[in-house]
Amino acid sequence: MTRPLDRPALPENFIALLTEHLGIPVPAEELSAEATLESLNMDSLALMELVVTAEEAFGIVLPDSALDLSPSATLGEAAKVFDEAT
DSSP: OOOOTTSOOOOHHHHHIIIIISOOOSOGGGOOTTSBTGGGTOOHHHHHHHHHHHHHHHTOOOOHHHHTOOTTSBHHHHHHHHHHHO
């Protein structure tokens, strides 16, 4: 599957976090910045797991804005929060 030129790519480390560390059962090439966390069946508890896993896996401390993410947030919005912390 090819990505249209105007569709932003998600950072590789964020995709790895979702697929490898959290075991999201979606092929990496199907993850898009427009998809919501909810569409991946991630509820608020899964979001907290995402934050803790990211901090442990990447040795970062996420800003308070990471805690403001909701299941309706897009992967692009979440990736931006994680990218700003690295």
